[in-house]
Amino acid sequence: MTTEATGRTGLPATDLRPLLRDDWDNWYDTLLRAFGGAGESAEERALWRDVTPYERSFGAWDGAELVGTAGAFDFRLTVPGGASVPTAGVTMVSVSATHRRRGVLTSMMRRQLDDIRTWGDPLAVLTASEPAIYGRFGYGAATFGLHAEIDTSRVRLSVPAGTDDVRLRYAETGAVLDVCEAVYARTVPLRAGMLARRPGWERLGVLDPESERGGASPLQCVLAERDGEITGYVRYRVKPKWTDTGHNGEVLLTDLAAVDAVSEAALWRFLFGIDLTTSLKVRGRPLDEAWQHLVSDIRRCELRVRDSLYVRLVDVGAALAARTYQAPVDVVLDVEDAFCPWNAGRWRLTGDAKGAVCSPTTDAADLRLSVRELGAAYLGGVSLGSLARAGRVRELRQGALAEASVGFGSASGEPWLPHGF
Numbered sequence: 001m002t003t004e005a006t007g008r009t010g011l012p013a014t015d016l017r018p019l020l021r022d023d024w025d026n027w028y029d030t031l032l033r034a035f036g037g038a039g040e041s042a043e044e045r046a047l048w049r050d051v052t053p054y055e056r057s058f059g060a061w062d063g064a065e066l067v068g069t070a071g072a073f074d075f076r077l078t079v080p081g082g083a084s085v086p087t088a089g090v091t092m093v094s095v096s097a098t099h100r101r102r103g104v105l106t107s108m109m110r111r112q113l114d115d116i117r118t119w120g121d122p123l124a125v126l127t128a129s130e131p132a133i134y135g136r137f138g139y140g141a142a143t144f145g146l147h148a149e150i151d152t153s154r155v156r157l158s159v160p161a162g163t164d165d166v167r168l169r170y171a172e173t174g175a176v177l178d179v180c181e182a183v184y185a186r187t188v189p190l191r192a193g194m195l196a197r198r199p200g201w202e203r204l205g206v207l208d209p210e211s212e213r214g215g216a217s218p219l220q221c222v223l224a225e226r227d228g229e230i231t232g233y234v235r236y237r238v239k240p241k242w243t244d245t246g247h248n249g250e251v252l253l254t255d256l257a258a259v260d261a262v263s264e265a266a267l268w269r270f271l272f273g274i275d276l277t278t279s280l281k282v283r284g285r286p287l288d289e290a291w292q293h294l295v296s297d298i299r300r301c302e303l304r305v306r307d308s309l310y311v312r313l314v315d316v317g318a319a320l321a322a323r324t325y326q327a328p329v330d331v332v333l334d335v336e337d338a339f340c341p342w343n344a345g346r347w348r349l350t351g352d353a354k355g356a357v358c359s360p361t362t363d364a365a366d367l368r369l370s371v372r373e374l375g376a377a378y379l380g381g382v383s384l385g386s387l388a389r390a391g392r393v394r395e396l397r398q399g400a401l402a403e404a405s406v407g408f409g410s411a412s413g414e415p416w417l418p419h420g421f
Contacts, residue, residue, distance in 0.1 A: 014060040014061060014062050014067060014068065014099070014102075014104055014107065015060070015061045015062075016058050016059070016060055016061075016107065016108065016111050017058055017059055017061055018054075018055075018057070018058050019052070019054050019057035019058055019059055019071070020054075021054060023059065023066070024049060024052065024054075026066050027057075027059050027066060027069050028045070028048065028049070028069075028092075030059070030066050030067070030068075030069055030094065030096065031069045031092050031094045033094075033096070034069075034094035034095065034096060034097070035094065035129070040209075041207070041209035041211060041212075043207060043209060044207050044209060047200075047203050047204065047207065050200055051073070051198075051200050051201060052071065052092075053071055053072060053073050053074060056071060056072045056073070056074065056088070056115070056119075057069075057070065057071035057072070057092070058070060058071075058108070058111065060095070060099075060104050060107070060108060062099065067095065067096040067098065067099040067104065068094060068095045068096065068099065068104045068105070068108055069092050069093065069094045070090070070092065070093045070094075070108045070109075070111075070112055071090075071091050071092045071093075072088040072089060072090050072091065072112060072115070072116060072124070073088070073089035073091055073421055074086075074088070074089075074198070075087045075088070075089040075125070075195050075196070075198075075421075076195070076196040077123060077125060077193070077194070077195055077196075078188055078189055078190075078191065078192050078193065078194045078195075078196070079192055079322055079323040079378070079379065080192045080323045080324055080325070080326070080379065080380045080408075080409075080410040080411070080412065080415075081323050081324030081353070081355075082189045082190075082412070083322055083323065083324075084188075084189070084196055085122060085123055085319070085322045085323075086119075086120065086121045086122070086123075087121055087122075087123040087124065087125055087195075088112075088116040088119065088121045088123070088124040088125070088314070089124075089125055089126070089195070089421050090112065090124055090125065090126035091126070091421050093105070093108065093126075095108075105133075106137075109137045109339075110339075112124075113137070113312075113314060113339070113340055116314050117314055117315065117340075117342070121314060122313065122314055122315040122318035122319040122322060123311060123312065123313060123314060123319055123378075124139075124311075124312040124314050125142075125309055125310060125311050125312070126139060126309075126310050126312075127308065127309060127310065127417070127420050127421065128307075128310055131307055131310075134310055134312075135372050136339075137312070137339055138312045138313070138337060138339050138340060138370070138371045138372050138375065139310040139311065139312045139372065139375060140310060140311060140312070140371075140372040140373055140374070140375035140376030140377075140378075140382070141307045141308075141309075141310055141376055141382070142193070142309055142310065142311040142375060142376050142377075142378055142379045142381060142382060142415060143193045143307075143308045143309040143379060143381050143414075143415045143416055143417050144287055144305050144306065144307055144308055144381065144414075145283065145284035145285060145286075145287075145305070145306050145307075145308045145416070145417070146282070146284070146285045146286065146287050146289065146303060146304075146305060147282060147283050147284065147285075147303070147304040147305070147306060148280075148281075148282040148285070148301045148302060148303050148304070149279060149280075149281050149282075149301070149302045150272075150279060150280040150281075150282065150295070150300065150301045150302070151278065151279055151300040151301075151302075152251070152271075152272045152273075152277065152278055152279055152280050153278040153279075154297065154300055155272070155295050155296055155297050155300050155301065156272070156295070156296040157265070157268060157269050157272055157291070157294045157295060157296075158294050158296070159262075159265040159266070159268075159269055159294060160261055160262055160265055160294075161262075162262040163262045163265045163266050163269065165226060165262065166224050166225065166226055166231070166232075166262055166263050166265075166266035167224070167225045167226070168222050168223070168224055168225075168266060168267070168270055169222065169223055169225065170220070170221070170222055170223075171221045171222070171223050171233075172221070173206050173208070173219050173220070173221040173235065174206060176221060176223060176233070177202050177203070177206060178202075179223070179230050179233070180202070180205075180221070180223075180233045180235075180257070181197070181202040182230070183230060183231070183232060183233055183257050183258070183259060184197070184202075184257050184418075185197075186259050187257050187258075187259060190412060191286070191412055191413055191414075191415065191416050192323075192379045192380055192381075192410050192412060192415040192416075193309055193379050193381070193415030193416045193417050194416065194417070194418060195417070195418075195419075195421070204419060205235065205254070205255050205419065206219060206235070213237060214239070215239055216237035216238060216239040216250075216252055217237050217238045217239070217240075218237070219235055219236075219237060219254065220235070220236055220237065220238070221233060221234070221235050222234050222236075222267065222270060224258060224263040224266055224267055226260070226262070226263060231258060231259050231260055231263040232256070232257060232258030232259065232260075232263035232264060232266070232267050233255075233256070233257060233258075233267075234253070234255065234256040234267045234270065234271065235253075235254045235255040235256075236251055236252060236253050236254055236271065237251075237252040237254065238250070238251055238252070238274065238277060239251075239252060240276065247276040247277070247278070248278050248279075249274075249276045249277035249278065249279075250277060250278075250279050250280075250281055251271055251274050251277050251279070251280045251281065252281050253271060253280065253281065253282050253283070255418075255419075256268075256271075256285075257418075261290065264290065264291075265290070265291075265294065268291045268294070284306070284308065284417075284418075285416075286413065286414055286416040287305065287381075287414040287416075288413050288414045308416075308417045309379075309415070309417040310375070311375040311376070311378050311379060312371070312375050313343065313371055313374055313375055313378065314340065314343075315342075315343070316333075316335055316337075316343040316347055316358070316371065316374070317347060317358045317359060317360070318358075319378065320347070320349050320351075320356060320358035320378075321351075321355075321356050321357055321358045322356075323356065323378070324351060324352070324353050324354065324355060324356060325351040325352055325353065325356060325407035325408065326353060326380075326406070326407060326409050326410065326411045327352070327353075327403070327406045327407045327409075328351070328352040328403075328407065329349055329350065329351055329352070329356075329403055329404055329407035329408075330348075330349070330350045330403075331348075331349055331366045331367060331397075331400050331403060331404050332346050332347065332348050332349075332361055332363050332364065332365045332366045332367075333346065333347045333348075333349060333365065333366070333367050333368075333369065333374070333404075334346050334365035334367065334368040334369075334396070335347060335369065335370070335371055335374060336368070336369070336370040336371065337370065337371040339371075340371070343371055345360060346360065346361050346362065346363065346365050347359065347360060347361065348360075348361040348363060349404075351407070352407075353411075364396070364397075365396050365397075366395075366396055366397040366400035366404075367384070367393060367394065367395060367396060367397075367400050367401060367404060368393070368394040368396060369384075369387070369392065369393040369394070370392070372392075373387050373392045373393055377408050378408075379410065379415035380408055380409045380410025380414075380415055381410065381414050381415040383405050383408075383409070384401060384404050384405040384408055385401060385402070385405040388401055388405075
């Protein structure tokens with residue numbers, strides 16, 4: 001989570017200090033205040049305390065007053081080709097309202113990217129509360145999430161053969177946490193944009209404070225089984241509603257994962273058929289998720305798209321060499337990167353579906369773009385051709401744009417971030 005109002009840059013009257021465990025409560029309260037001051041449950045607070053990367057976090061101090069926060073989780077991100085790449089998950093960024101327009105955020109971003117480079121992470125990622133802020137630091141919107149509000153009283157699913165072989169059963173949410181996490185771990189290599197979760201992160205998906213249910217039920221869990229093996233799970237809430245004409249309840253999906261198509265279809269069919277409900281609300285799902293091709297009326301699903309994961313290449317050469325390319329590429333990229341000048345200049349990228357090499361070069365450039373556009377296109381969900389039509393990528397050699405645009409695509413489907421951080 002990240003926030004700070006856009007303002008002028010300059011020398012801040014602040015001191016950046018590593019986060020100490022004794023300062024955590026003050027640090028976290030400063031963050032909450034920047035996000036509006038709303039408190040969180042004791043369980044949620046304890047979780048964030050446990051997963052806070054102290055050695056990768058710091059605060060901005062104005063004398064004895066803590067006025068800014070920033071951290072970076074130690075993640076591994078799936079990239080096109082299936083590799084799991086060390087990635088800094090930028091999080092808990094805030095600046096106090098009393099210290100706007102004093103360059104505090106810029107100084108923290110400068111410190112953080114320098115640190116990430118020394119850690120050897122070629123990528124940094126974040127989810128932005130305000131998308132306009134982070135482009136100037138080289139972050140590009142690379143994944144998007146699908147929202148839907150499905151009229152399940154009128155929309156039906158046509159499921160694939162074999163779906164009826166999947167057995168569904170209710171389970172106590174906390175008791176099957178390890179089982180669900182094992183299913184999630186099997187899905188991580190299959191789609192770019194997914195994060196391999198470290199121990200402790202599985203608790204994030206089952207936080208269930210009553211204050212955040214909005215009148216809905218406690219979190220419920222259903223498991224999918226095939227041949228005695230757990231092959232999927234869904235977590236959801238039900239919000240009962242009644243009118244003079246009868247029931248009008250809502251199903252609120254929070255999480256769904258499956259290792260095969262029929263288990264996934266069985267779970268979606270279950271959600272569509274829950275008694276006393278007439279709508280299913282979905283947030284942040286993959287743009288190309290299969291249920292869209294199974295519904296009887298896509299128009300009554302009210303689809304919307306929202307930005308999700310922002311990607312920043314901290315080491316252009318290492319990042320571009322870490323992924324594969326669905327068609328052969330051999331292009332020279334002239335990269336603009338004022339904030340991380342070690343990336344600026346020309347890079348020759350040569351790669352295909354088996355691997356890639358990316359090194360500095362003095363050869364003539366084929367494409368010119370900023371590191372922000374490179375981040376947007378990195379996971380294969382944003383086309384270089386589309387960015388070029390927007391004036392954000394310039395073709396210097398005829399044919400280079402088409403070659404690179406096809407190569408940068410992802411054969412594994414649209415990239416997706418399944419949860420925030």
